[in-house]
Amino acid sequence: MKAVLCKEWGPPESLVLEDIPAREPGPGQVRIKVRAASVNFPDVLIIQNKYQFKPERPFSPGSEAAGDVISVGEGVTHVKAGDRVLASTGHGSFAEEVIAAAEKVVVLPPGLGYDVASAFMLTYGTSWHALTDRAALKAGETVLVLGAAGGVGISAIEIAKARGARVIAAASTEEKLAVCREHGADATINYETEDLREAIKRTTDGKGPDVIYDPVGGKYAEPAFRSIAWRGRYLVVGFANGQIPALPLNLMLLKGASVVGVFWGDYTRREPQANQEDVQQMMALLAQGKLRPHISATYRLDQVPQALLDMGARKVTGKVLIVP
Numbered sequence: 001m002k003a004v005l006c007k008e009w010g011p012p013e014s015l016v017l018e019d020i021p022a023r024e025p026g027p028g029q030v031r032i033k034v035r036a037a038s039v040n041f042p043d044v045l046i047i048q049n050k051y052q053f054k055p056e057r058p059f060s061p062g063s064e065a066a067g068d069v070i071s072v073g074e075g076v077t078h079v080k081a082g083d084r085v086l087a088s089t090g091h092g093s094f095a096e097e098v099i100a101a102a103e104k105v106v107v108l109p110p111g112l113g114y115d116v117a118s119a120f121m122l123t124y125g126t127s128w129h130a131l132t133d134r135a136a137l138k139a140g141e142t143v144l145v146l147g148a149a150g151g152v153g154i155s156a157i158e159i160a161k162a163r164g165a166r167v168i169a170a171a172s173t174e175e176k177l178a179v180c181r182e183h184g185a186d187a188t189i190n191y192e193t194e195d196l197r198e199a200i201k202r203t204t205d206g207k208g209p210d211v212i213y214d215p216v217g218g219k220y221a222e223p224a225f226r227s228i229a230w231r232g233r234y235l236v237v238g239f240a241n242g243q244i245p246a247l248p249l250n251l252m253l254l255k256g257a258s259v260v261g262v263f264w265g266d267y268t269r270r271e272p273q274a275n276q277e278d279v280q281q282m283m284a285l286l287a288q289g290k291l292r293p294h295i296s297a298t299y300r301l302d303q304v305p306q307a308l309l310d311m312g313a314r315k316v317t318g319k320v321l322i323v324p
Contacts, residue, residue, distance in 0.1 A: 002324070003095035004304045007058045009049040012308035015061075017301055023099055025073035030105045032085060035114035037065040037093035037322045039299075040122050040151065041215075041240055044312045046091060053265070055091050061308075062093030062322065065100075066108065066117035076102045084108040086117045088125075088268070094304050096324045103272065106279065109287060119293035119319040120286065121279075123151040126237065126264040127159050127213070128278050133267075134260045135211045135233045139164025144200065144209035146224060147216040147240055148185065149176030151319045154294050156213045157183050162290045165211075168203050170196070170220075172314070179294060179317055191220055200227040213237060221245035225257070232257040240314060294318025 001022045004015050025031040043061040045051040069083045079085055085107055087093075087100035108117050131137045143160040147153045148169035160167045161184040169180035170189040177188040189199040200208065208229035214221060218241030225234055225247055232255060252259060268275045285291045297320040299307040310316050 001096040002301055003060045004062075004301055005058045005060060006047045009047065009057075011048065012044070012305040012312070015047065015305050015308075017304075022097055025071055025076075025099055027074040028076060028102050029073040030076060030079055030085070030087070030100050030102050031070040031072070032065065032067045032087055032098050032100055032105075033070050034065045034093060034096060034098055034324050035067040036118040037062045037324075038119045038122070038151075039307050039311050039316070039320045039322060040064070041238060041311060043094075044308050047308070052263075053090060060092045060095045060098075061304075062095070062098075063090055064088050064118060064122050065093035065098055066114040067098075070097065072102070078102070079105055079107060084114070086121060088121050090265070094301065094322050096301075104268075109283065112286070115295055115298075115321060116293055118321060119151070119295055120282075120291075122264075123155040123293070123319065124159065124282050124291060125268070125275070125278065126152050126262065127155040128282055129264045129267050129275075130213060130235045130237060130262040131156065131159050131163065131211065132278070133274075134262050135235055137163050137165055137211055140166075141210035142166045142168065142204055142207075142229070143211045143213060144168045144170065144224065145180075145185075145213045146170050146191075146220055147214075147314075148180045149317050150215065150240065150314070151293070151316075152215045152237060153213075154180070154183050154318050155291070157185050158291050160211075160213075162285055168200070168209060170199075176317055183292075183294065196220055196223045197227050200224070204229075208232060211235065215240055217241045217245050218243040219245075222247060222251075225251055225259075228255055228257050230256055234259045235262050236260065237262045296320060298323050300324075
């Protein structure tokens with residue numbers, strides 16, 4: 001089978017596409033023919049040895065995929081050969097086949113396409129955990145989403161709206177903000193052309209947002225936090241900007257505010273039952289059309305380096321897919 005391989009730590013251009021032997025699943029594993037795999041920001045980091053999890057090389061990037069079960073290993077009973085499934089793999093999905101841990105494999109509901117399924121779990125799982133668990137978001141509260149036109153940003157907009165919140169979306173271009181409005185944003189901020197603090201003041205009547213969802217980091221973190229409401233919760237989701245901000249601790253004191261870490265991957269490992277309950281609630285909203293991933297482009301396996309370059313340069317709106 002063909003697979004995109006990271007043999008040495010480095011940029012996307014260092015990846016290679018090769019034929020490798022197919023593997024049989026071991027106990028508790030599922031072998032899946034990949035129909036679609038989504039690109040996520042951790043895929044850009046993991047090949048450069050900049051991510052929390054460091055696989056043994058050579059490995060394929062690609063943290064989630066949808067496809068058909070080829071075979072199952074000993075002890076696997078909830079899926080069988082021929083089932084249409086979604087798998088959270090951590091890595092390995094940018095290939096024609098992937099081996100996944102059975103507990104990370106979910107049977108797709110009838111009518112759910114491989115494309116939408118593959119674009120769903122990581123981004124929506126992250127945002128669901130962030131907003132419902134870590135922020136304890138309540139109906140009527142205001143959420144500011146930074147980097148709002150990316151995959152996790154759009155998922156945060158939709159989940160916050162589904163929970164009854166008001167959403168302000170911040171992004172870098174008018175084209176991206178238009179997509180945010182299509183997915184439910186009540187107000188928008190172009191933080192490349194507007195003063196962020198003044199724009200937040202304007203869109204919240206001076207009160208500030210109750211929750212700030214930040215997958216970007218960098219220079220916008222401090223002005224956003226300085227604008228947070230009393231008892232606000234600042235969600236640290238990631239650092240797509242490449243810079244980890246340093247916030248003065250006195251700001252938390254003055255606002256009675258909290259900085260809350262969001263690490264969905266470890267949450268799924270440490271609290272699998274709670275995560276399964278989250279998945280069921282998200283799938284219900286997906287079936288109702290309240291959650292709908294925005295897929296802006298597809299790439300072939302030989303185009304994976306370009307897909308990762310586009311992701312790293314923040315040229316991606318919503319989600320992009322790899323379709324073997």
